[in-house]
Amino acid sequence: GQNIDQPTEMTATEGAIVQINCTYQTSGFNGLFWYQQHAGEAPTFLSYNVLDGLEEKGRFSSFLSRSKGYSYLLLKELQMKDSASYLCAAMDSNYQLIWGAGTKLIIKP
Amino acid sequence: GAVVSQHPSWVICKSGTSVKIECRSLDFQATTMFWYRQFPKQSLMLMATSNEGSKATYEQGVEKDKFLINHASLTLSTLTVTSAHPEDSSFYICSARVPGGHTEAFFGQGTRLTVV
Numbered sequence: 001g002q003n004i005d006q007p008t009e010m011t012a013t014e015g016a017i018v019q020i021n022c023t024y025q026t027s028g029f030n031g032l033f034w035y036q037q038h039a040g041e042a043p044t045f046l047s048y049n050v051l052d053g054l055e056e057k058g059r060f061s062s063f064l065s066r067s068k069g070y071s072y073l074l075l076k077e078l079q080m081k082d083s084a085s086y087l088c089a090a091m092d093s094n095y096q097l098i099w100g101a102g103t104k105l106i107i108k109p
Numbered sequence: 110g111a112v113v114s115q116h117p118s119w120v121i122c123k124s125g126t127s128v129k130i131e132c133r134s135l136d137f138q139a140t141t142m143f144w145y146r147q148f149p150k151q152s153l154m155l156m157a158t159s160n161e162g163s164k165a166t167y168e169q170g171v172e173k174d175k176f177l178i179n180h181a182s183l184t185l186s187t188l189t190v191t192s193a194h195p196e197d198s199s200f201y202i203c204s205a206r207v208p209g210g211h212t213e214a215f216f217g218q219g220t221r222l223t224v225v
Contacts, residue, residue, distance in 0.1 A: 033213060033214070040200070040219075040221070041218075041219065042115075042202050042216040042217060042218055042219040043153070043202075043216050044216070045213040045214075045215075048213055085152075087152065087153070089214075095206075096158075097143075097214060099152055099153050099155070100152065101151070101152040102152045104150075
């Protein structure tokens with residue numbers, strides 16, 4: 001079956017760095033997406049990885065290892081506004097997105 | 110990026126009535142749109158895949174007669190919750206991808222449905 005695993009909740013301190021991990025099992029693979037979702041709002045796109053390695057975009061970076069079925073989202077210089085849920089989604093061979101349950105990130109001052 | 114507009118943003122309806130939610134792709138043609146439901150503190154749950162000009166594909170456990178989907182044009186898909194009940198209260202979100210495969214999913218703003 002197809003499955004995405006990510007931690008349910010994480011807590012970090014303002015100004016620090018946090019890494020949110022995601023492991024996936026899909027029928028075929030066409031990329032890994034990360035989305036941010038604030039409470040009561042729709043998800044917004046953060047990153048897309050299809051090749052192994054690290055993609056950096058400002059304070060946010062995303063890493064992919066296809067051989068390990070593993071990705072992480074790295075958030076640096078955390079700000080209070082980064083408090084949100086972070087959704088990992090893998091695209092299967094039919095170009096369908098398989099969603100993780102999301103990781104709720106709590107930022108403390 | 111591409112824009113997906115969803116309307117209304119929130120709606121309150123009486124139990125037993127029907128509610129229609131619209132999802133429009135504003136600057137691209139979407140042959141496929143996706144409808145999700147999200148309960149509080151839970152992740153997105155795919156309800157159905159809406160295909161332009163053909164019947165929607167529903168996920169297991171989703172009642173097709175209760176959640177009517179119409180994808181009449183390349184820029185509009187509608188979800189109608191028929192005979193709504195309080196347990197249908199949820200956050201409904203649509204998304205679409207620009208044709209071509211390897212692209213991000215663009216989401217509508219979501220619709221908060223409350224059935225009283």
